[in-house]
Amino acid sequence: MTAADQRPQAAEPMLVLDEVNTFYGQIHALQGVNLTVAEGEIVTLIGANGAGKTTTLKTISGLLHPRRGTVRFEGADVSKTAAHTLVRRGIGHAPEGRRIFGRMSVLENLMMGAFTRDQPTIPPDLDRVMTLFPRLRERTHQLGGTLSGGEQQMLAIARALMSHPRLLLLDEPSLGLSPILVQQIFSIVREINEQGTTILLVEQNALQALSIAHRAYVLQTGRVVLTGPAREVMSDESVRKAYLGED
Amino acid sequence: MTAIASPAAHPNPLARGLRMTAIAVAAVIAYLVVLWMALSLFGGRTIDAAFPEALQQTVNALSIGAIYALIALGYTMVYGIIELINFAHGDIFMLGAFLSVVFIGGITGNNEAVTNIPLLIILILGALILTMPIIGLLNAGIERAVYRPLRKAPRLAPLITAVGVSFILQNVALTIAGSGDRRAPQIFPLDWQISVGGAEISILSIFIFVLAMVLMLGLQAFVTRTRLGRAMRATAQDQEAAALMGVDANQTISLTFLIGGMLAAAAGLVWGLRFGYVRFDLGFNSGLKAFTAAVLGGIGNITGAVIGGFIIGFIENFAAALGYARWQEFLIFVILTLVLIFRPTGILGQHSGDRA
């Protein structure tokens, strides 16, 4: 490999998945996924249960590694890079199921989010995420495990933001939230994006996700079956049937 | 803003600390009273004669409990982070006891008590500063070499391996030091005592208790107030989520073994000062009791291990004070069984919401 290969190329998007195949033992969960996310975009990944959305995000953030194919982030091959290293490289991941540290306070959870940051940058960052989610400011010293589901979701997103990710992976941030809170979460996602963070959003709530995304991918049993601008995907007949509840 | 920026774990850590201290003091006084009554009712002493003895014994119980608590922390922290019952941990304590004998004996060259206070402090602190990191690194090295390759293996594999490591460490000590008791230099004068209400209270016991408390409060401060300490707790709660925060699980696990080994080494050093001997199988008996303490307190829970250690110290002391020293183990396990029947997760079980 030459030095030139490792340099970010102007033409290449921020994130590139190239024929990614990820396995759980014998289970072939991702079967040649191709996907790109350009800087500044909101891209959404939709698909039925078990399609491989979570697996895709975990393969990007380094919790899983592809057996074949490559993941490139900002021009560098990160297929084999460990998750804890990728955080420093700029990938934030708010995982499925929130995964809050239940026996830590809200503040400590946020401090964990800032684990890779320098101490002096932390107070302004705390202020920023607490302005984004005022509820967290009220609950600063409450244990994560005693927060409501919606509050935990806010904390999960806020915690991921504390690492200053350039690419933020969100796995079903609206799951289990009341309609008002869903609205709120989506508008915050858009706000985060407008402040300069690139977003890859996995959602069951396809209509909402497509309405804030620039582009979309539809995943089915480990393969991308449809991709395009969000507006086009939204008007695709098979998508309307399968995910938007029309017939 | 300062309230938000401060990394304190609790809205009012001072209030929490004061409450815990009050509970602990109340528990010690309760033990003192119970022992006093027991000695005068069943021990054949008059009520007047029983009090000083009860007071002396209570202080002794605190010092032996502190030793168990220090060892128990290593069991509970390792269990908390990789769910391994580290059977070799007692033997790490034993090696700590041996190594401090080597250092103290090597420096002083004899077994005499050192009555020059600054010299005594320098000797003890010096031995601690040498022994703790060496034993801590040994413990971390064992994890790196032996347990880490088995991290993804079925649970039983590392468990059996730990039993094997325990035998190896015992045999190393057996080969080097032989099977009999080896004298540990009792440089801390045993006849230093304070008279309180007719009781002669051992200053060594007080020293051991205070040293252990300092180490344990230091650990508490480390896990609640520092970045690495928080990372350790985060890894124990959810390793994958901690990795997503940028925490290197391997590094954190090494750190856990390092700290556990260091605390066990400190326990080993004070063991030698107090009992005056070390032996290759020291880790078996004390290790088992410390492990029991960890289970009693709620394995995985740091505060629980400390509470468990002191409870074991009290039980053991109670039996011995009443002349039933041979029933110590029996009593310990009866109480363990009773606690586990009513609280299967131990006194501060994993899900009780304790944050340390």
Ligand SMILES: Nc1ncnc2c1ncn2[C@@H]1O[C@H](COP(=O)(O)OP(=O)(O)OP(=O)(O)O)[C@@H](O)[C@H]1O
């Ligand atoms: N740890 C695992 N071990 C074995 N198989 C797994 C594991 N995790 C996921 N799978 C399988 O991989 C496939 C993809 O799972 P994944 O979690 O990525 O789906 P998803 O699209 O996120 O679904 P959902 O919408 O239900 O969250 C599924 O068939 C699932 O059963």
Ligand SMILES: [Mg+2]
């Ligand atoms: Mg999923």
